[in-house]
Amino acid sequence: MTTTAPPETTGPVAPRGGTDTWRGKSARTVADYAMPLLTVLVLLVASLTTDGFAETANFRAILISTAITGIAAVGMTAITLTGNLFSLGVGSTVVLSGILFLAVAGATGSVLLAVLAALGASLVLGLAQAVIVGAGLNPVITTLAFGAIIYGCVAVGTGGEVVTAGSVPVTWLATTSVLGLPLPVVIFVVLTALVSVLSARTVVGRRLRLLGDNRATAVTSGISAMTGTVVAFASLSVGAAIAGILSAAQLRQMQANDLPNLTLDVIAAVLVGGAAINGGEASAVRTALGALLIVILGNVMLLQGLSPGERLFGVGAVVVVLVVLLHLLRKAGTR
Amino acid sequence: MNPLTRFWRTYGLQLIIFALVVLAMIAVAPDFVGEPAASAVLERLVPLGIITAGIAVTMIVGELDLSIASVAALSGATAILLGDTGLGLGPVLLIATAAGAVLGAAQGAAIARLGISSLVLTIGTLILFRGATWLVTDGVPITPDDYAMSDQLLLRYGLLSPTSVIALLVLLGLGVFLTLTRPGRSLYAVGGGRTEAVAAGVPLRSSLVLAFAVSGGCGALAGALSSLRSASATPDGFQNMLLLGVAAALVGGISLAGGRGGMVDVFLGVVITSTLAAGLSSVGFKAFVAELFTGVLLLAVIGADATVRWVARRRYLAEQRRQLSGLSAIDLTAAEPAGSRGRRARGPEPSGVAHTDPAGSDATSVLHRQRARP
Numbered sequence: 165m166t167t168t169a170p171p172e173t174t175g176p177v178a179p180r181g182g183t184d185t186w187r188g189k190s191a192r193t194v195a196d197y198a199m200p201l202l203t204v205l206v207l208l209v210a211s212l213t214t215d216g217f218a219e220t221a222n223f224r225a226i227l228i229s230t231a232i233t234g235i236a237a238v239g240m241t242a243i244t245l246t247g248n249l250f251s252l253g254v255g256s257t258v259v260l261s262g263i264l265f266l267a268v269a270g271a272t273g274s275v276l277l278a279v280l281a282a283l284g285a286s287l288v289l290g291l292a293q294a295v296i297v298g299a300g301l302n303p304v305i306t307t308l309a310f311g312a313i314i315y316g317c318v319a320v321g322t323g324g325e326v327v328t329a330g331s332v333p334v335t336w337l338a339t340t341s342v343l344g345l346p347l348p349v350v351i352f353v354v355l356t357a358l359v360s361v362l363s364a365r366t367v368v369g370r371r372l373r374l375l376g377d378n379r380a381t382a383v384t385s386g387i388s389a390m391t392g393t394v395v396a397f398a399s400l401s402v403g404a405a406i407a408g409i410l411s412a413a414q415l416r417q418m419q420a421n422d423l424p425n426l427t428l429d430v431i432a433a434v435l436v437g438g439a440a441i442n443g444g445e446a447s448a449v450r451t452a453l454g455a456l457l458i459v460i461l462g463n464v465m466l467l468q469g470l471s472p473g474e475r476l477f478g479v480g481a482v483v484v485v486l487v488v489l490l491h492l493l494r495k496a497g498t499r
Numbered sequence: 500m501n502p503l504t505r506f507w508r509t510y511g512l513q514l515i516i517f518a519l520v521v522l523a524m525i526a527v528a529p530d531f532v533g534e535p536a537a538s539a540v541l542e543r544l545v546p547l548g549i550i551t552a553g554i555a556v557t558m559i560v561g562e563l564d565l566s567i568a569s570v571a572a573l574s575g576a577t578a579i580l581l582g583d584t585g586l587g588l589g590p591v592l593l594i595a596t597a598a599g600a601v602l603g604a605a606q607g608a609a610i611a612r613l614g615i616s617s618l619v620l621t622i623g624t625l626i627l628f629r630g631a632t633w634l635v636t637d638g639v640p641i642t643p644d645d646y647a648m649s650d651q652l653l654l655r656y657g658l659l660s661p662t663s664v665i666a667l668l669v670l671l672g673l674g675v676f677l678t679l680t681r682p683g684r685s686l687y688a689v690g691g692g693r694t695e696a697v698a699a700g701v702p703l704r705s706s707l708v709l710a711f712a713v714s715g716g717c718g719a720l721a722g723a724l725s726s727l728r729s730a731s732a733t734p735d736g737f738q739n740m741l742l743l744g745v746a747a748a749l750v751g752g753i754s755l756a757g758g759r760g761g762m763v764d765v766f767l768g769v770v771i772t773s774t775l776a777a778g779l780s781s782v783g784f785k786a787f788v789a790e791l792f793t794g795v796l797l798l799a800v801i802g803a804d805a806t807v808r809w810v811a812r813r814r815y816l817a818e819q820r821r822q823l824s825g826l827s828a829i830d831l832t833a834a835e836p837a838g839s840r841g842r843r844a845r846g847p848e849p850s851g852v853a854h855t856d857p858a859g860s861d862a863t864s865v866l867h868r869q870r871a872r873p
Contacts, residue, residue, distance in 0.1 A: 249618060296798075301805050302755050304563075304618070305745065309797040312742050316791020324785070420787070424738070431622055441616045473633025473734070480627030487623050491615045 192497035231348035234455035237433035239403015242396040247376035247443025248303040253311030255427035261408025270330040290401030298390035319420035337413035359448035376443025513767040524778035543773035544666035546721035551747040553717025560710040561690035561757025562617035567718035568740040569628035574719035575726030576635040595723035603715015607708035640733040649730035674762030691758025746797040
């Protein structure tokens with residue numbers, strides 16, 4: 165990913181079309197590179213104005229708190245890409261995965277078994293939602309209902325109690341350092357790269373994109389909407405399960421009411437990353453940067469001594485402004 | 500069609516679900532009967548009924564307001580603070596509702612003017628208004644200095660209370676507005692077939708502004724009434740109202756595709772989900788159990804609805820095929836112009852290809868993915 169814009173080629177075509185093309189092109193370029201540029205800009209401004217921001221420990225903290233939201237958000241990118249809007253059940257799935265991970269680890273003593281159980285449960289639930297959505301039901305409503313059911317089942321299953329892994333060590337999953345970075349951050353970066361390559365460079369990824377771009381055409385050319393939806397939901401399930409496992413490993417305990425704002429943070433990251441809500445346009449890298457940007461803003465406001473309310477309001481305002489701006493840029497680009 | 504058949508066709512599914520829920524509640528909670536039960540269900544019209552009405556209006560116009568629960572929380576906190584300034588109950592409610600309507604209208608104007616998806620914009624404003632609530636409350640639960648207003652709202656007239664009366668009046672007023680006035684009916688036109696409505700001269704922008712103003716006003720009124728009644732407002736309040744409101748609207752038979760449903764649907768949907776929640780809570784189940792069953796109910800209802808539409812489409816296509824099967828290949832091409840004359844009689848389609856309706860291709864419609872109605 166580079167942060168330099170490519171040279172603009174303004175071919176001398178018909179005068180009217182020419183200005184439109186030039187405008188459209190520059191708007192598209194700005195929209196494509198807005199995220200990296202903005203992130204760099206915010207980093208620079210924050211480093212210069214905020215004491216304690218440009219320190220290794222702070223960067224480390226930012227990366228760790230981005231990782232969990234980011235992993236789930238990168239998984240969700242595939243859903244938005246295929247034109248299935250977004251999942252309102254991601255928070256519950258993350259909590260379910262985390263609790264299942266802790267419970268299985270505590271019961272069997274095997275971390276591997278616990279990871280597989282969390283991944284398996286998340287995938288089964290994702291598949292069930294994919295089949296329903298693939299059959300033509302609205303994804304937002306289906307995932308809203310599933311989220312409520314999963315939350316209810318987890319709350320009933322745990323009786324609202326806190327679940328721990330007992331004496332089984334699980335914290336190493338969140339604290340092990342690889343190449344000087346904590347494991348969750350490494351997983352976040354690897355997953356982002358993987359989803360990015362898969363969605364841009366493979367047949368499956370391009371099919372997902374076409375399904376989101378123009379479903380009628382995609383279906384007529386023989387691409388199965390059901391398969392695409394299943395792949396997209398599988399991507400989210402893997403992301404949600406990993407996020408849940410890492411979050412549980414980090415906290416060493418979890419209960420049904422944990423992570424109440426996660427669903428919104430994940431959706432905000434995808435939208436701030438510039439994904440087109442109607443599908444066909446989404447990038448895992450930009451989603452990851454969106455998650456990073458939101459965390460950096462929160463961190464800067466925290467270091468500036470703002471209250472939780474002011475921080476939430478600030479993040480909300482930035483999300484609204486960015487989302488509107490990106491929409492306008494994209495509209496100008498397609499005109 | 501005779502009115503009784505029509506009523507059954509429109510609300511039959513909801514009445515069956517209601518009967519099933521009542522039967523289930525009789526089995527689970529035998530004491531949940533009679534006047535206390537009815538009044539417990541009616542009490543839930545605030546905030547759920549009014550919020551559902553607001554969500555329903557945005558669904559009718561083919562959009563969805565996700566920010567309504569945050570507006571309710573913001574308005575609830577503001578109403579508590581306003582109450583302490585010495586204003587009476589009426590002025591506080593009016594100010595809160597008007598402020599909510601202004602917030603909603605601003606969102607509607609942004610959606611209409613910028614052509615942005617309402618889901619995208621309102622998920623941003625959902626966070627923004629939640630932050631504003633935190634600012635207003637300073638992040639802690641707040642209570643009024645004086646509980647007189649709360650007492651006024653806790654009066655009872657038999658089955659009813661001031662809050663449930665206000666909720667019923669709101670539903671009635673919105674029902675009359677939607678079915679009998681020109682701006683109300685234009686909401687259905689914009690939701691049912693946006694392209695056609697615009698082509699026919701229905702004002703798109705003002706319809707969207709109106710719909711979101713109604714939903715903002717409803718959210719604010721519900722939040723203010725509910726917070727004043729319980730004499731407390733928390734920065735995290737009303738968070739589950741989005742799920743419950745959307746669930747109630749869909750269970751009641753409002754279509755997310757737009758243009759279908761009315762305030763009777765809202766009332767039925769709220770009564771069904773409230774009966775479930777109130778019945779379960781009467782035998783000591785926690786709120787999350789009710790949420791769990793609301794989720795199951797929601798899934799079942801949208802599943803049943805999709806199946807009905809799928810069957811209807813299959814029948815429609817089979818009928819088309821039957822009509823065309825007697826014609827030879829040459830006659831088939833001769834039949835084409837008849838199709839373009841307005842009757843959408845096309846040749847037999849491969850069943851894998853979905854009908855795409857004209858409204859579905861409209862980028863501003865939330866439900867571009869919903870399958871075509873037969």
